[in-house]
Amino acid sequence: MSERTVIPFGPQHPVLPEPIHLDLVMEDERVVQAIPQLGFIHRGLERLVKTRDYMHFVYVTERICGICSFGHSYGYSQTIERLMGIEVPMRAEYLRVIWFELSRIHSHLLWMGLAADSFGYENLFYQCWRLRERVLDIFEKTTGGRVILSACNVGGVNYDIDNSELAGISQIIQKLKRDAKPLIKALVKDRSIKDRLVGSGYLSQEDAVKLSIVGPFARASGVEEDIRMFGVGGYGELAEFKPQTSTQGDNYARVAVRCNELLQSCDIICEMIDKIPDGPICEKPKGNPPEAQGIGRVEQPRGEVVYYVKGNGTRFLERFRIRTPTSQNVAGMVQLLQGCELSEVPLNILTIDPCISCTER
Amino acid sequence: MPMRNQVSDVEKIPQVFIEISLEEMHARVAEHIEDGWRFLQLCATTIESGIELVYTLGRGPEVENLVTNIANGDIVPSITDLAPAAFFFENETKELFGVNFKGIAIDFGGNFYKLSEPFPMNPDGFYVEIPADEPEPQVESEDELEPKPEAEPEAESADGGEADE
Numbered sequence: 459m460s461e462r463t464v465i466p467f468g469p470q471h472p473v474l475p476e477p478i479h480l481d482l483v484m485e486d487e488r489v490v491q492a493i494p495q496l497g498f499i500h501r502g503l504e505r506l507v508k509t510r511d512y513m514h515f516v517y518v519t520e521r522i523c524g525i526c527s528f529g530h531s532y533g534y535s536q537t538i539e540r541l542m543g544i545e546v547p548m549r550a551e552y553l554r555v556i557w558f559e560l561s562r563i564h565s566h567l568l569w570m571g572l573a574a575d576s577f578g579y580e581n582l583f584y585q586c587w588r589l590r591e592r593v594l595d596i597f598e599k600t601t602g603g604r605v606i607l608s609a610c611n612v613g614g615v616n617y618d619i620d621n622s623e624l625a626g627i628s629q630i631i632q633k634l635k636r637d638a639k640p641l642i643k644a645l646v647k648d649r650s651i652k653d654r655l656v657g658s659g660y661l662s663q664e665d666a667v668k669l670s671i672v673g674p675f676a677r678a679s680g681v682e683e684d685i686r687m688f689g690v691g692g693y694g695e696l697a698e699f700k701p702q703t704s705t706q707g708d709n710y711a712r713v714a715v716r717c718n719e720l721l722q723s724c725d726i727i728c729e730m731i732d733k734i735p736d737g738p739i740c741e742k743p744k745g746n747p748p749e750a751q752g753i754g755r756v757e758q759p760r761g762e763v764v765y766y767v768k769g770n771g772t773r774f775l776e777r778f779r780i781r782t783p784t785s786q787n788v789a790g791m792v793q794l795l796q797g798c799e800l801s802e803v804p805l806n807i808l809t810i811d812p813c814i815s816c817t818e819r
Numbered sequence: 820m821p822m823r824n825q826v827s828d829v830e831k832i833p834q835v836f837i838e839i840s841l842e843e844m845h846a847r848v849a850e851h852i853e854d855g856w857r858f859l860q861l862c863a864t865t866i867e868s869g870i871e872l873v874y875t876l877g878r879g880p881e882v883e884n885l886v887t888n889i890a891n892g893d894i895v896p897s898i899t900d901l902a903p904a905a906f907f908f909e910n911e912t913k914e915l916f917g918v919n920f921k922g923i924a925i926d927f928g929g930n931f932y933k934l935s936e937p938f939p940m941n942p943d944g945f946y947v948e949i950p951a952d953e954p955e956p957q958v959e960s961e962d963e964l965e966p967k968p969e970a971e972p973e974a975e976s977a978d979g980g981e982a983d984e
Binding site: 494502752788793 | 834836857858859860862864873875877879880882884902903904906907908925931932933934939
């Protein structure tokens with residue numbers, strides 16, 4: 459047996475936008491064990507629920523993560539609405555789906571840029587991020603914010619979008635879809651990128667299920683699960699929804715699944731804009747959350763997020779908890795790294811798209 | 820006002836909460852995993868009598884929550900042998916609430932988040948020593964556990980002194 463050495467990886471590393479540390483136990487160039495270490499940015503936001511009114515807590519959930527900002531306010535609101543039996547107006551549900559899918563597009567474009575940069579394709583990185591700016595411009599125009607939108611609230615949404623403005627957004631998204639296709643072609647067809655991705659970082663469907671992996675990471679291994687397919691909220695109004703999957707289970711499959719999801723999100727937004735009904739945008743909640751507990755689930759760009767809330771009859775919740783996709787996927791990441799070459803480690807971590815801010819809350 | 824789809828969101832993602840004892844928990848989770856359910860999350864809440872643990876499992880749109888109440892100092896069998904992803908939640912719960920999990924696959928030993936104050940979500944929590952072979956744990960207070968690393972070198976030096984003599 460070769461002598462074992464431990465190589466520290468992170469918390470600062472070019473492929474890691476957020477801090478996570480890994481102790482890589484090596485035998486020559488091969489990783490035999492990866493031990494994750496978190497806790498660099500733990501903020502204890504869940505504890506704030508005891509000192510913030512349940513209506514005001516929406517703004518705390520938005521600040522859990524910059525990229526998943528809208529998704530967290532959406533998931534939290536949906537869980538409270540279910541607990542309190544609030545029926546959200548349909549126009550608000552449509553607007554939520556539009557903003558949520560825009561968030562998915564900007565998250566996937568951000569990730570595609572980071573992936574391109576890690577391959578050494580700096581121009582592709584700039585192109586992806588330039589395209590992402592269009593989505594942030596839509597956010598700014600419709601809500602006034604580019605990162606923290608404060609658009610979602612318990613009972614509906616805070617802002618309406620004029621139908622004429624929605625038509626303009628539809629045109630922007632259709633153009634974005636056209637402009638994204640050459641970038642996607644470069645990511646999935648370029649020979650040197652394929653050489654690096656195909657066959658590396660393989661995770662079987664069996665392991666993905668056993669490890670409870672979620673999101674594009676799981677779907678790239680053939681797990682056909684996406685919370686949007688259950689048709690909750692505005693997603694129930696879609697004519698059709700099919701999760702984007704692949705059976706290859708390698709780094710290439712994870713890139714391809716995200717690229718397909720980006721195009722799918724463009725279609726969802728256009729369909730929602732075509733079908734959006736007129737009407738109110740918010741149903742004001744009456745009273746406080748009851749003494750009960752409930753679960754909410756939404757499909758964030760990185761995968762399923764589970765929200766747990768427990769009410770006590772007052773305006774302060776007894777407990778609030780977020781189960782984020784990365785906290786599930788860390789176990790899968792550890793599995794991926796075992797047995798891989800040291801040179802494959804950055805890509806194997808990157809294709810999972812870990813979000814440490816969400817995970818450490 | 821436009822009508823919603825006939826099936827409500829509550830029916831689309833049905834969820835139940837089932838109260839069970841701590842002794843049953845590991846076996847019930849194992850049954851669920853065997854039946855194709857997957858582990859979704861573990862949540863602890865501080866209650867008057869100690870801590871409430873909620874194990875959430877999902878299968879497609881269905882959600883089932885297994886709820887158990889434990890006292891501070893109780894030893895909870897880890898489910899990481901059934902659901903490896905639970906290592907994250909068990910380490911977090913151990914550090915934030917002082918829940919004593921036995922047999923976590925990757926056990927950080929209370930150094931997961933490296934918090935500045937012990938058990939911020941449950942001030943009454945405390946660690947107990949979990950013996951490897953004996954089923955009954957010996958409860959020790961947190962104050963007694965803390966100075967242990969310093970005590971060991973003293974004992975060694977005392978032995979060494981006797982050997983010299």
